[in-house]
Amino acid sequence: MAASSSSSVQAARQALADRLRELCRDAGLEGKQLAALCGWHPSKVSRISTAKTTPSADDIQTWCRACGREDQTADLVASLRAVEGMWVQWHRMERTGLRRAQESVLPLYERTTRFRAYSPNFVPGLVQTFGYTEAVLRAVQRRRVAVDDVADAVAVRMDRQRVLDDGHRRFAFLMEESVLSNGLGDADTQAEQLDHLMTVGALPNVSVGVIPARVGRSRMPVEGFWIYDTAQVNVELVSGYLTLTQPSEVKAYADAFAMLADMAVYGAKARALIRAAMDSLR
Structure with a gap:
């Protein structure tokens, strides 16, 4: 290992x-x-x-x-x-393609009732559109995966989004403002994704926070991570996929999430940043 x-x-x-x-x-x-x-x-x-x-x-x-x-x-x-x-290196997890890697987390999503996700680079997977997901996974496939099963992997990720419809689950998504204009996919793909963010953010069980880009911020961006209830954290690193279950480490990421959440804007202020990013595409 x-x-x-x-x-x-x-x-x-x-x-x-x-x-x-x-x-x-x-x-x-x-x-x-x-x-x-x-x-x-x-x-x-x-x-x-x-x-x-x-x-x-x-x-x-x-x-x-x-x-x-x-x-x-x-x-x-x-x-x-x-x-x-x-600790699983990407080449092991994805040696047979991307679909299997997407399927492997389905049981985790199905048993989780409280999701917290911070993303410094991309829109979190559960709130991605079909086109945006395709662009993300295509970029991954070109960079490190020999097998091209992107279409199947996209279908699995889209199906996974059904957990959003369960009103008993709670979702909190945080992303850096730069995510709104990262240029992933073409302009239409990005515009569709931004519009979808505003739609999903209006759901009663979903919170979408955007951390504004500004000088003098109190905490620098960290690696992207997901917290599943209080039991597990997953971190995507350059070389592999890390699963953390030690209570002290889960708490450390929960504390980081709380500090980042305090820096974010929500509701009308978040929508204003999303609209500004949409306007910049035109």
């Missing part, structure tokens, strides 16, 4: 290492003895037990067998898969 600076990922890796080390201790084995039983160099046992190296599924099976605890293999491999899922 690629290394990540996230404490969520590191904590999960450490927890897995701790469980493996406990199996070794409970079996009455020293590290060198375990290494001999596994047919490994002792340094490998040391790296795995201190979370410096993430074991493979085969490593876990061999470790459990050496400790006489093969009954723990399935559970520990499941923990490994959870760790691997916290």
